[in-house]
Amino acid sequence: MESVLRPERQKDESGGEEVEQPWALNIQQNHEEPVLKLFARLALSLSRTWATVQLEPDQMYHRERDTGTHKVMNDGVGQMSRRLASEIASCLGLTETPAGYQGRIGCAKGMWIVDVEDDGLDDDIWIETYPSQRKWACDWQDLEHRCFEVKTWSRQAKPAALNQQFIPLLEAQAISPGQMRETIAEHMRRNLAEELGGQSAALGNPEDLRLWVDRVGQSRTLMPLHRSIPLLGGLPATDEDLVGLLLDAGFDHLKLKILQGVLYDIGKKKADTLKAKTNVRIPQSTYLLMVADFTGTLEEGEVQVSFSTKYKVDGFCDTLLEEMDVLVARSPAHLPSDIQRVRAMSYPRLRKLKDVVIFSTKGRTPLADLLSGGDYDGDLAWVCWDRDIVNNFRNAPLLTAPDQISRNLFDRGYVKKLATKVGEILKEQRTVQAMCDKFVFSGFYFNMQQSHLGMITKYKEKLCYHRDSAGSDSAIQLSALLGLLVDQGKQGIIFSGKHWDKFRREVINGPPGLDDPEYFGERPTNTPTKHGRRHILDYLKFQVAEQAVNDNLTMFQSAISSRGGQEYDADLTKMYNDYELRAENSETCRQLLKCLRADIDAVKVMWQKVITKSDKEGESDYTTKVNEVYRKWMDIDPPEELQSSDLVQMLKEGWSRDPHSSPWALLKASATFRYHHKVQSFTWRMAGMQLCYLKSKMAAKTLPAAIVQLGMWACLRADKKSIMARSAQRRESMREGESFAALDLDERMEDDGYGYEIDDT
Structure with a gap:
């Protein structure tokens, strides 16, 4: 922080004494700026951006006036040449030049758009800044202040x-409020049908289902922190990753019951999320x-x-x-x-x-x-x-200028302002170090005071809900107050709990607290409404969304249950069955399997004692209990007296560093499934990863299974372009009467290197 504020020391031109060169905020030249506003500008120097093109001083035009005859009409936006915009795009790796960039250069920040009068034929490189963009005085001769840094840019509209x-607000300004309400409701019904209908459609093919799971999954946002998949016992902790792993191993979601159950849980979570969000696209x-x-x-x-x-x-x-x-x-x-x-x-x-x-x-x-x-x-x-x-909307009249309302709040003492200027600190402090310390302390101290912005925003939402008016005088006064508080740190707005109490009593005549709107909760209270109709957000959540979600969830559950579903998969017991046959002619093998079953049964008894019906997945106590039992399962080893036998030596694979994929681990998993497949939660949480190994050995036909480390698997996503192309190909083949055998051949060819270009986006 200090390096941003303090002047840097450089050799003078003769190579003699170091001299102080002001940089960044350049406090000495910004003594007329309010301390808190200049402190807030530190964020511009510290925010994440992409450095692109460095300009020369003669390529920069610093306009003296903004556009506009009465008010500033270009607040925060300037122009750049077409050539400069193109070079910035090249630096960012963009194939097309956007219309504009949000970014910063020196002390200027905001948007810069391409000059529409520039045809790009003269290849001039230039940029202009306006007073509304320049946030403090800086030394434009400094090369670092002449580098254009990009935060974002205009993108394809969606x-x-x-x-x-x-x-x-849309309902409040509607010519026909009832019609506006129904229009929004119809969009919501259509959105929910599309979102939730997609999950039923995805059940038709494992690739489509894999894509759907990736789309609805939330866990992958945490992967950079974990650098792998968080595990619960022997399977991924999240439902989405669990389904992905089972599908990738070759399990059939149309047959495996545990997979169907988890799919329903994912669908229900997705439905509940959509219902809670009041999502209307x-x-x-x-x-x-x-x-x-x-x-x-x-x-x-x-x-x-x-x-x-x-x-x-x-x-x-x-x-x-x-x-x-x-x-x-x-x-x-x-x-x-x-x-x-x-x-x-x-x-x-x-x-x-x-x-x-x-x-x-x-x-x-x-x-x-x-x-x-x-x-x-x-x-x-x-x-x-x-x-x-x-067509059903009309503009609301502008009652009072917002600036005038804000001035009234200051004049009447409901809001105060700390306007200490940088120059005052310069006069008080005797050294640069003391000046910087005072500046930073003042900024942090003020910004560490309690903010009432969130609380008052919620209060206004509740007040408008209970009074059923978005444009009342109270709402206008609260909106003006919120407009000040949103820039509280930058503008030095002083507003405490005492100020709020005074404002609430005298200006809006509101109670100290208000009940939450019904749409804040999960269920309606069925309290009679003031005007005989429900608030539009209550209506959308508890009537429109509730009905649409329930209908689609019922359809999804029906689509899953209609497939049947089994707890047993013969592929997973073949290994144990094979060793059981060997035991008929091998005392060592017979003794080994007998001890293995006894040890697994003991761990299963421990599971039943430790994991109770009241335990809920996702709770820390549940996670601890599952991992404790899983460690016991992993510790199951052949009896000491059999350790030196050739059979055990082969199963233990002493040369391998991976205890999860050894023949012993796979045999243990196969035995666990053989005897306890009806206790799904135990069997899959203990042996899930090994069961995936076993399934991959049985599912692979002409092509081998891919080998992927779990940390690398965390980075992978279903390729939307390829999966959609395959889906279209299947539909076309079915229309043309092609056999599924031919379809399988096409898919094998794609897997063998003739597929579609990967699209990581």
């Missing part, structure tokens, strides 16, 4: 899920980075959206939005006016900017500012052109 905050909507129109082409209230590829969903297929009304919004959204209905136009000179939403720079107030105080430094806008939603 259908978006509706933010939960938007839903009550609107196909004709997307999230795009917001940028400003530097050409002045767009009129006030107009936007432009062009796509880099054809945007194709049900009811829409095009590369742009043209001559239609659309909705734009930004999260967080607190007030009905935070969603705006605007006109989407298509002007040829702006079509080079793709996969972004371009806002007009004309008028008195920037459109981004109307969206809960947004700007163009990397904010995402939700853009919706679904006709049933847009």
Whole structure:
């Protein structure tokens, strides 16, 4: 931290005394900046970015004024040359040049878009910065301050899920609230049918099922931390990895009962998650980075959206939005006016900017500012052109300027501000070290104070729920307060519990606490509603989602149970059966199998004593108990008196470092399954990995099984492109009446090196 703040020492040009060269925040030249605002800027120097192109001083243009006649209309966004954008794309390994990048260069941060007037023929490299982008004064002669660092960039547009905050606002501003409610509900039903219907469809083929398990699985996000698969006993700890391992070994999900049971558990977890999230995906909507129109082409209230590829969903297929009304919004959204209905136009000179939403720079107030105080430094806008939603929406009137409401909160003492400037610290401290210490202490001390942002956000949500109004005066006042608190650390906003109590009593007349909305819980309370109808989020969760989830879950369970399913698999007992035949002519083998069964039975008794019905998977106590029993199972060894026999020496494989795959471990697993396959939880948690070895030996036909270490297996994912191609091939073959034998041959050829290109994405 100190190296970022303190001046670095460099030799002077003559090679003599070291002189201090200010770097990073350059405190001496930023004495007019508030301490807390400058401290917050440290995040810009420490955040993760990709360093790309270094520019020369004469390639940088630092504009003196932002655009706009009344307010800043390009807050946080600037332009760059087409050549520079292309070189940055090359540095990032991108095959196409995006319309813009979110990043930083020196003391400037925000968005930079390609200049649409630049045809790229002159190969000029340049970038411009604006006052709204420059966050402090820095030395542009320093090479490190002239390196463009990228945080993200504009990407191909994809259908978006509706933010939960938007839903009550859409209903509040609907011309027909009932129709808006039903439109959103229908989207939810369709989403859930697609999400949950996919799991039933995946049961038809192990490859499709493998892809589905990868899609719904959550455990792989933890793999970089574990560098392997977390195990519970002899199998992966998570259901998704357990199913993946069994499928990869060659088990048939249409026959193996334990596999079917775990699949149902995964499907139910997925269904419960979707129900709890109130997930509503609107196909004709997307999230795009917001940028400003530097050409002045767009009129006030107009936007432009062009796509880099054809945007194709049900009811829409095009590369742009043209001559239609659309909705734009930004999260967080607190007030009905935070969603705006605007006109989407298509002007040829702006079509080079793709996969972004371009806002007009004309008028008195920037459109981004109307969206809960947004700007163009990397904010995402939700853009919706679904006709049933847009045509049923009307803009809310802007009652009072947010700035005026905020000033009133300061004037009336509900909010205070700490405005100590850097220059005051410079005067107080006698050394650079003391100055840096004071600066850092002040920043950390203020930011370690309790934040009330989350609590008040929840309070506002509850208040609007119970008063059934998203646009009341109380909601407006709370939204203004939240707008201040979101930048509390940067702006030095002083707001304590006492301030909150005073604000709550005098401004919004609210109680100290409010009951949670019904949709916070798992089940409705069936409390009568204020206006004879349920809140829209209650309705979506407990009527729409509940019914859709239950219907699809019943269908999934029926699809699984209709396949039958067996606890027994003859492939897993063949090894033990073979040794049982040997025992007829070998006393050593007979004695070995007798002791092995007795030892396994003892471990099974221990399992029944230690693992009770009240134990739940996932609890730490359950994990400890399972691993304790598993260690006992792993410790089962041939009797001492048989250790020197040739049979035992062969089974133990003394030269091998892997005790899990030795013939002894496989025989132990085969015996465990032979005698205790009906106690599935015991058998599979103890011998699961070895049973996979045995199955792979029986499942492999013309091709050998792949050998993959568990740590490497953790990195692998099902190849969506290849699996979907195979699925299409199967459907085509079935339509043409081809035999399954021919289909199997095709699949073997693909496995033998004639498959599809791997797509790691």
